[in-house]
Amino acid sequence: xxxDADQLLAVTLDGLSGLIAALxxxxxxxxxxxxxxxxxxxxxxxxxxDLPRGWSDEQRGGHYRLVRRDDEALFGYAVGPHSWKxxxxxPLLQLWRARRNGDATALESDPRPRERFAxxxxxxxxxxxxxxxxxxxLRGRHADPHYRARRDGAVLIAVNCAVAGGTCFCAxxxxxxxxxxxxDIALTELITDEGHLFLAASGTDIxxxxxxxxxxxNATPEQAATAEKIVDRTAQRMGRQMRSDDLHDxxxxxxxxxxxxxxxxxCLSCGNCTMVCPTCFCTAxxxxxxxxxxxxxxxxxxxxxxxxxxxxLHGGSVRQSVRSRYRQWMTHKLATWHDQFGSSxxxxxxxxxxxxxxxxxxxEEVRAIRESGHS
Amino acid sequence: xxxxxxxxxxxxxxxxxxDGCQLSLLDCEDELLAVAGAIDIxxxxxxxxxxxxxxxxxxxxxxxxxxxHDAERIRQVRGRSARLVTIGACATSGxxxxxxxxxxxxxxTAAVYARPDYxxxxxTSTPIAGHVAVxxxxxxxxxxxxxxxxxxxxxxxxxxxxxxxHSVCMECKLKGNLCVMVAHGTACLxxxxxxxxxxxxxxxxxxxxxxxxxxxxxxxxSLGGSLRALGMDERAxxxxxxxxxxxxxxxxxxxxxxAD
Ligand code: SF4
Ligand code: SF4
Ligand code: SF4
Ligand code: SF4
Numbered sequence: 001x002x003x004d005a006d007q008l009l010a011v012t013l014d015g016l017s018g019l020i021a022a023l024x025x026x027x028x029x030x031x032x033x034x035x036x037x038x039x040x041x042x043x044x045x046x047x048x049x050d051l052p053r054g055w056s057d058e059q060r061g062g063h064y065r066l067v068r069r070d071d072e073a074l075f076g077y078a079v080g081p082h083s084w085k086x087x088x089x090x091p092l093l094q095l096w097r098a099r100r101n102g103d104a105t106a107l108e109s110d111p112r113p114r115e116r117f118a119x120x121x122x123x124x125x126x127x128x129x130x131x132x133x134x135x136x137x138l139r140g141r142h143a144d145p146h147y148r149a150r151r152d153g154a155v156l157i158a159v160n161c162a163v164a165g166g167t168c169f170c171a172x173x174x175x176x177x178x179x180x181x182x183x184d185i186a187l188t189e190l191i192t193d194e195g196h197l198f199l200a201a202s203g204t205d206i207x208x209x210x211x212x213x214x215x216x217x218n219a220t221p222e223q224a225a226t227a228e229k230i231v232d233r234t235a236q237r238m239g240r241q242m243r244s245d246d247l248h249d250x251x252x253x254x255x256x257x258x259x260x261x262x263x264x265x266x267c268l269s270c271g272n273c274t275m276v277c278p279t280c281f282c283t284a285x286x287x288x289x290x291x292x293x294x295x296x297x298x299x300x301x302x303x304x305x306x307x308x309x310x311x312x313l314h315g316g317s318v319r320q321s322v323r324s325r326y327r328q329w330m331t332h333k334l335a336t337w338h339d340q341f342g343s344s345x346x347x348x349x350x351x352x353x354x355x356x357x358x359x360x361x362x363x364e365e366v367r368a369i370r371e372s373g374h375s
Numbered sequence: 376x377x378x379x380x381x382x383x384x385x386x387x388x389x390x391x392x393x394d395g396c397q398l399s400l401l402d403c404e405d406e407l408l409a410v411a412g413a414i415d416i417x418x419x420x421x422x423x424x425x426x427x428x429x430x431x432x433x434x435x436x437x438x439x440x441x442x443x444h445d446a447e448r449i450r451q452v453r454g455r456s457a458r459l460v461t462i463g464a465c466a467t468s469g470x471x472x473x474x475x476x477x478x479x480x481x482x483x484t485a486a487v488y489a490r491p492d493y494x495x496x497x498x499t500s501t502p503i504a505g506h507v508a509v510x511x512x513x514x515x516x517x518x519x520x521x522x523x524x525x526x527x528x529x530x531x532x533x534x535x536x537x538x539x540x541h542s543v544c545m546e547c548k549l550k551g552n553l554c555v556m557v558a559h560g561t562a563c564l565x566x567x568x569x570x571x572x573x574x575x576x577x578x579x580x581x582x583x584x585x586x587x588x589x590x591x592x593x594x595x596x597s598l599g600g601s602l603r604a605l606g607m608d609e610r611a612x613x614x615x616x617x618x619x620x621x622x623x624x625x626x627x628x629x630x631x632x633x634a635d
Contacts, residue, residue: 037553037580062601064558081558082551091549268594270566271541275548286537291410291528302549307541308591322592357544357556357566358601 008219008227011187011198015215016074017048019157022213023118028155031087032120033077038066042082045120052077059166059239059350061359072196075121075189078165081355083278084126087117088150089133095146095285097297110146118155122183124176125168125347127158129278131182135341136281155206158183160227161234167350169240169363175347177234185211188227199227240350242363243370244334247344250366251335254373255327263365264323266358271304273352273360274329279345284309305329330362382415383531386431388452389419390438390445391472391500395517396463397437402520414531433458433530439465439472439500446497446506453507458530461503462523464516464619468588471516473500473622500622511536514569516586516619522571539570540591543583547574555580562605564615567593567625588620595629609633 011019023030024046032045035052045051051074058065059078069076096109122130130151137147161168161177170176179186184207187198199219202208219227274280284303289296303310305328311319319325337345346362353361387400400407407416417431434456440446453459461467469476475483476499484491503509513526513536522538529536539545543565547554555561555577563582565574569590576583589595599612607615613633616626 038558039553041551041553062557064554066558081548081554086551091551266594266597266600268542268544268566268597269590269592270544272544272548272554272566275545284539287534288525288537289528289532289534291406291524291531292413293532302545304541304545307539307545309539309541322594355554355557357554357563358597 008224009200009211009214009216010219010223011200011211011214011216013048013196016187016198019210019214020045020047020120022210023155027115028118029113029115030118030120031084033075033080035066039064040066040077040080042080042084042086042119048074051075051121056163057165059354061167061353061361062356063359064354071191073162073189073191075159075187076163078161078163078168079123079126079349079351081276081351083276083349083351084119084122084130085133085278085281087119088130088154089137089147089281090150092299092301093146094297094299097295099295100293112146112149116153116155117150118157120157120159122156122158122179123161123349124158124179125170125173125349126278127156127179127182128173128175128347129349130156132279132341132343132345132347133281135343136279139341155210156183156185158186160186160188160231162189162230164234164237164239165350165354166239167353167361168238168348169242169350170348171235171238172240172242172244172363173344173346173348174244178231183207188230190223190226190230192226194223197223199223240348240353240361240363242348242366244344247334247366248338249335250370250373250375251331253375254369255331257369257373259365259368259372260323260327262368263326263360264321266360267306267322267326268358269306269322269325270357271306272355272357274304274306275302276351276355277333277346278349278351279333279347280304282310305332330365333362334366382413383432384415384417384430385527385531386417386419386434386452386456388434388436388438390436390449390466390503391441392438392463392465392470394437396466396515396523399517399520399523400435400462403524406524429455431456433460433527435527436461436466436503437463439469439502440506441472441497441500442495443497449503449506458510459503459507460511460513460526460530461509462513462515462518462526464514464586464588465500466503467512467514467623468620469500469502469622471619471621474617475500476622477617502622513538513571514587515571519571519573541570542566542590543568543570543572543574543577543587546570546572547577550574550578552577553580555582556601556605560605562602562607562615564598566590567595567598584618585616585626586619588623589625593625595625596632599629599632610635 137144158179183203190197283300308317333345556563564585565583568585569587616630
């Protein structure tokens with residue numbers, strides 16, 4: 001029986017467990033959050049037992065620690081260092097290889113994954129980040145076949161955020177904390193006197209189909225109101241804020257602001273911020289050949305505008321100074337991305353702040369320029 | 376059809392070093408044996424005596440210059456090599472033995488040898504590039520086998536080696552490691568250190584020791600602030616850079632900024 005699109009359903013822990021099992025049965029590679037080495041990262045999961053039950057995190061600039069919650073929430077944490085781009089846009093990917101055999105050359109392109117992905121626990125900022133990478137990789141005549149092969153048919157099971165991380169600012173970027181589009185199913189986790197429940201909304205046909213097959217009840221209006229309140233409270237508790245409506249012009253008017261030199265004194269040009277950013281997409285293409293030249297291959301790996309080689313043109317790098325590299329990064333994220341792709345390149349997830357070893361904070365850097373720059 | 380060509384000649388030379396980098400090369404045995412017919416490999420381990428003869432398409436040089444004799448020998452090697460690539464921390468920065476550069480060599484020889492007057496050595500340990508022109512420097516203590524093969528293949532094919540000069544952090548993130556600095560509060564030199572090892576230490580939950588030397592644009596002063604916040608005092612900051620790449624400029628200068 002088809003489910004009413006607007007109807008919120010209440011699903012128990014057993015129900016969620018059944019949903020994961022159903023995805024695995026249907027042949028999906030299911031990935032979700034899991035505790036590993038002192039972080040909550042994304043990995044393949046086999047059941048509910050792999051999820052970070054009862055864990056949360058403490059985050060600020062250059063600092064992350066797992067902390068225990070006083071309940072058994074499965075999704076009571078904020079995003080960690082991994083993002084879904086690990087799966088959709090892998091860090092290292094062989095594009096093709098060729099082998100010479102006498103006068104013949106055999107060319108093999110990268111083996112496309114056979115299974116489709118299902119991601120569990122996708123946050124609203126991450127749905128926006130995936131939509132941004134869709135725009136980067138799939139728009140226009142030259143869609144990226146490697147990204148497409150991984151993205152097509154991927155099932156996204158989102159979770160509305162019940163806690164705001166210490167470095168989150170999605171409310172400022174209008175990308176969260178409520179999942180509004182781009183998901184197949186969106187869950188809100190409720191832990192009340194009635195027990196441990198998930199209110200589920202479907203966003204697509206596959207989402208509706210999966211939910212119809214998951215044991216559920218219709219959510220009560222009270223449950224729906226509680227879920228709303230949880231997400232509203234998260235929106236009010238963002239770890240960071242940043243005015244975002246005027247950033248394009250503000251930054252491009254201030255390309256000579258002294259703050260760029262000041263931040264360059266602190267910046268390590270280590271590239272961590274771009275590696276953890278869920279929208280950064282840049283890669284370096286590398287060729288290799290074996291000792292005899294009989295086999296050659298070409299791969300691409302994540303690169304960063306913080307490396308010197310990134311801006312290597314004929315004869316040298318055009319961004320020698322760290323000042324120019326930091327400025328490239330921040331103006332691309334917040335300003336020129338609008339010109340290039342029609343949106344901001346920042347979804348306010350806060351990863352670049354938490355995982356910067358010296359705690360450089362994009363919201364602070366904007367504030368400094370706003371307060372003393374050309375307005 | 377290409378004309379049949381002469382087998383490329385590869386030579387391996389040793390200067391002051393522990394042989395660890397040559398072991399990385401021996402570790403490539405399977406790959407090298409597979410093409411033993413395609414290239415001609417000449418080893419010159421400890422070739423301190425005897426004349427250097429012949430010409431080589433590619434010379435791999437391990438070790439630093441610590442004696443007047445070696446300073447002369449490296450010039451001969453350069454003269455006989457179309458391409459000269461240094462391998463390892465000793466050859467590219469002077470190695471752990473460059474700690475002598477910060478002290479009086481006579482104290483060391485007196486402490487180690489019964490007859491220090493028999494020892495003829497320079498007061499410093501210096502990288503190969505301080506003596507002759509070098510075509511490429513491969514970092515690491517020891518070098519990484521995969522990178523070593525890449526350099527050999529690239530030079531024999533006449534292409535640029537795919538050896539990145541950015542931070543260890545980028546490799547750490549490519550691997551999906553957790554960051555021991557941010558998530559555990561463990562001091563790590565990864566942000567100022569040259570990539571190449573594949574972020575080996577952080578993968579085992581230890582901080583990077585900097586054995587690949589400084590990355591292309593190291594900001595050791597800024598990292599120092601974080602290391603201090605993690606509990607390192609002046610002496611620790613002085614000592615953490617006094618290891619395999621003590622003589623690399625960025626590490627030497629940062630170490631000098633802190634009192635022992
Ligand atoms: S720039 Fe920073 S806050 Fe914005 S999306 Fe990237 S990692 Fe998240
Ligand atoms: S910020 Fe840098 S690494 Fe990220 S997408 Fe832009 S240019 Fe690429
Ligand atoms: S802003 Fe932070 S994370 Fe990014 S390159 Fe600079 S020091 Fe590294
Ligand atoms: S563990 Fe060390 S090398 Fe890895 S990202 Fe953190 S600071 Fe960089």
